[in-house]
Amino acid sequence: MVEVPEDVDGFSHLIEHIQDAVVGFELVGSEPEVRWVNKSFVDLFGYSRDQIVNAPLNKYIVPEWLRREAATLDKRTDDGEVNYQRVQRQTFDGLQEFLYRGIPYDSDRVDGFAVYTPLTKVSRQERQVQVLNRVLRHNLRNQVTVIEGNVERLIARLDRSDDRTDEIATDARESISNLRNLSEEVGQIHQILGRPPTGDNRVDLMAVLDDTVEEFRKKYPSSVIKTDIPPTLCVRASSDIRTAVEELVENAVEHNPADQSHIWIYTQPVVEDEWIDLVIDDDGPTIPKSERKVIADGAEITSHQHGSGLGLWLAKWTVEKSGGQLLIGESSLGGNKLRIRLQTFD
Template sequence: MTGHTPNRRSNTDNDRYGHLIEHIQDAVVEFELVDGVPVVVDVNRAFTETFGYDADAAMGEVLNELIVPVGLREEAQTLDSRTSSGEINYRRVKRETADGLREFLYRGIPYADDRVGDGGFAVYTDLTGIVQNERRARVMNRVLRHNLRNKANLIVAHTTQLLAAFEEQSADRTAAAATVERAANDLQQLTEEAGEINRVLNAAEGTETVDCVPTIRRVVATHRQESPDAVVETDLPASLDVRANRHLDVALDSLVDNAIRHNPAAEPRVRVCAAAEAEGWATIHVEDDGPSIPAAERDVVTGEAEITPTRHGSGLGLWLVKWTVETFGGELSFSESDLGGNDVRIRLPRP
């Protein structure tokens, strides 16, 4: 058997490669390892803009001395050692830029097997804005949820006490107290949905094969018990496997709850159906006979309209369902039900 001769890039391939690297928005630097130390061979435009060095000035310089903070040089040397041995590095790192210290996703990629130990490429994706937003969102989420929940509980408790203290229970007083109580309950619901959204978006778990029929039956049984005036029907197969996880319960619970809670009828009607589709998909329908979800709210949730100060949806329930379903690789859509109200559809991949 003859040995395999590795392919070499032609001049045309080199031109294409250079064109690609030059127009990548991430900072890219090619380096040689001289006694284990990375020395700059070439950089792309994003590198010069991010780190503030002209390409000519950077070439031939020690990379770590250009961009690695003094206190992190030892960490950088460890990464260089891994590159020397042919290992690919992925790590969050901090680097000195033209605008100060910033956080990056660093990927160190050594040359191919025939040149291991000679050098490679470093790619820096700026994560500073993403990381800052993540941290700010966590703080806001925790503080707001904690305070909203506590304040809502206080409002409910004190409204009940005030109403009991009135000597005369007039219709106006009763109506006012009921309005305040509903608003407080809505706040409690909002904090619960925000907490669940946070858990869904930050969950490390992936999807698995889930029989959605027992999940649907469990959700329906809960709402039949909690809302005895509602008529909750099902039309389900014996079983139906989909790609999901435990958060499917929460998404379905939110849809059934919305269908009941936002229906002013004395006897709200809800129907939950599920069926397999062709080409590896399944759809779960949650239908009702209540008022239609406003088109503006549907369009914002589906992405057909932009969020604005006056157009953002009335709550978090549909956002919770949308983002949960999207973590499964599915989608959320809306249509009109033959019950006269909404048909909210969850489309999920099948295993």
């Protein structure tokens, strides 16, 4: 068990088992010397307690070219300031990125705590996603434009007397349209997830829904879209929640092969009106259970079990950014029941 100061001994079990690396240090001539470390420090940095306890901390974990930065952080701690900063530190396996917190503490045994949360994996994944998003979207748009032009030229040369010509042309144009939509959805996801939260998170969900329903009734006049909603309903959400509502309504219309699709939109209170469900029922083909498990239940994504597109992912992540939840079930109409669950705003 890690040895901690007596006045924080009640937290020793917690400190020993949290996943962040924690160091208790004493400042000796403004240099931090290790007095104790938790198990996560041993695991993350690769130094045993026998190696590190009572040794200069910076000697083991701060590369020479980063010593000035470390000295600045140590000085702040010595002055009684709390530090928060992304840093690179030396581990037994090389340089790793951490979120560092230096917390002053006045006791006989330690002068402060250093807490390190590993960020290397997260940072690399963020950067990889940014690169893939930019490269793939740019290349995809360009290639789709080239393909579309060549396909149209080939279609013009086909024998129009062949009954299959129109079928081939329709399939090709639909595939091109799907690729273009995929690129646009990737862009939307990137923008929404990367957009910082705003201070105002009060949204009139009914105003959003009224606009959406009016838009899709004009866009799809053969579809029957019925609503049973109150005149106003304020929820805690970002303005991006409109994207989720539009995506789910459009999903219900476009994926229904019938000549006339039916959609019923209504609200249901949850947990004594503290939460509300915006429910979208349709009579189209049901979303496969394997896809529902991946998107709504967090099941593992595999080569055989994954979403068929990005539309539902876009809706899910947009709802979650608003602090809500997307639930997927089966409707009494014979199709899907999609619920956007959000907290009401008093």
